[in-house]
Amino acid sequence: MSKKYHARSLMDFLGELSTEAVCEQYLMQMRWPDGMPCLQCGSKEFYPRLKHRRAYKCKACGFFNRPTAGTIFHKTLTSLHQWFVALFLIANDKRGLSALTLSKHLGVSYQTAWAMLQRVRHAMAKRNDQYQLIGYVEMDEMYIGAPTEGKKRGRGTEQTPVLVAVSFVPGSDGKEYIGFAKLKTLTVVKATPIVNFAKRHVQKDTVIRTDGLSVYPPLERHGFVHDRNPVKKRKAHLVLPHVHTYISNLRSFVMGTHHGLDETHLQQYLDEFCYRFNRRRCEEEMFDRLLLACLEKEETGKYPILNTQCIIA
Numbered sequence: 001m002s003k004k005y006h007a008r009s010l011m012d013f014l015g016e017l018s019t020e021a022v023c024e025q026y027l028m029q030m031r032w033p034d035g036m037p038c039l040q041c042g043s044k045e046f047y048p049r050l051k052h053r054r055a056y057k058c059k060a061c062g063f064f065n066r067p068t069a070g071t072i073f074h075k076t077l078t079s080l081h082q083w084f085v086a087l088f089l090i091a092n093d094k095r096g097l098s099a100l101t102l103s104k105h106l107g108v109s110y111q112t113a114w115a116m117l118q119r120v121r122h123a124m125a126k127r128n129d130q131y132q133l134i135g136y137v138e139m140d141e142m143y144i145g146a147p148t149e150g151k152k153r154g155r156g157t158e159q160t161p162v163l164v165a166v167s168f169v170p171g172s173d174g175k176e177y178i179g180f181a182k183l184k185t186l187t188v189v190k191a192t193p194i195v196n197f198a199k200r201h202v203q204k205d206t207v208i209r210t211d212g213l214s215v216y217p218p219l220e221r222h223g224f225v226h227d228r229n230p231v232k233k234r235k236a237h238l239v240l241p242h243v244h245t246y247i248s249n250l251r252s253f254v255m256g257t258h259h260g261l262d263e264t265h266l267q268q269y270l271d272e273f274c275y276r277f278n279r280r281r282c283e284e285e286m287f288d289r290l291l292l293a294c295l296e297k298e299e300t301g302k303y304p305i306l307n308t309q310c311i312i313a
Contacts, residue, residue, distance in 0.1 A: 007284035
């Protein structure tokens with residue numbers, strides 16, 4: 001059985017995926033490892049590809065199958081080769097790639113690059129939604145956006161609140177090691193949206209450590225173990241070290257790459273940061289992982305558990 005994901009350097013990428021035809025064949029191989037089936041009858045016998053269309057006619061029923069149908073690549077004027085280059089750049093830039101930088105690398109307009117990034121971030125979000133946090137989780141809020149002039153920062157401001165959940169694993173040496181994360185923009189910091197977030201993204205019976213704010217105790221009534229750890233006069237990063245380490249990295253991403261974000265597309269940028277962070281231990285495989293995420297159809301299924309002891313897809 002061949003390996004699902006392959007480690008690939010820049011030189012590997014340039015040598016292996018250098019033409020439109022090769023990119024199309026690789027896409028089909030990743031999407032259907034056992035061969036592309038006809039969407040109409042299931043047969044795997046096709047006539048040669050049409051010359052001017054990315055389509056294959058089934059020998060059994062005559063149906064025209066398009067390998068990009070149902071994916072983010074379908075019905076775009078951008079070539080697959082450009083898409084693949086974009087995915088490689090996005091997958092291998094830890095800081096995140098701006099639309100302006102991507103447009104310069106691909107030789108496309110800013111609007112095209114921006115639309116490509118939005119589609120990729122959508123695919124990242126879908127992939128992340130397939131997993132839940134498990135075991136031990138720290139949860140807290142952060143605030144993104146410029147503060148209203150003359151008013152304080154943080155809770156009680158007009159900045160956009162973001163709920164941050166980070167899993168961690170207790171080690172045999174007595175230390176705790178950070179696992180995976182989830183991010184969600186909120187309209188208001190209240191118990192109901194926080195409970196809804198936990199029910200969707202955190203497995204029941206998980207221990208959730210918080211700073212004891214009044215919006216978190218309701219988690220106990222919904223199958224979670226609430227570990228209250230009030231900050232009081234202590235520093236917050238000592239009470240919730242994993243969440244605040246993650247928040248610090250996220251702020252660098254927001255300010256360094258995107259120079260601040262407004263709330264319109266904030267969730268999509270958070271999804272990108274979260275996707276990359278959760279796969280930080282498999283950087284060399286990121287192109288294949290991101291390509292597979294972009295090939296998933298718009299289907300809603302059950303959420304498998306995100307085990308903090310394994311590497312996710």
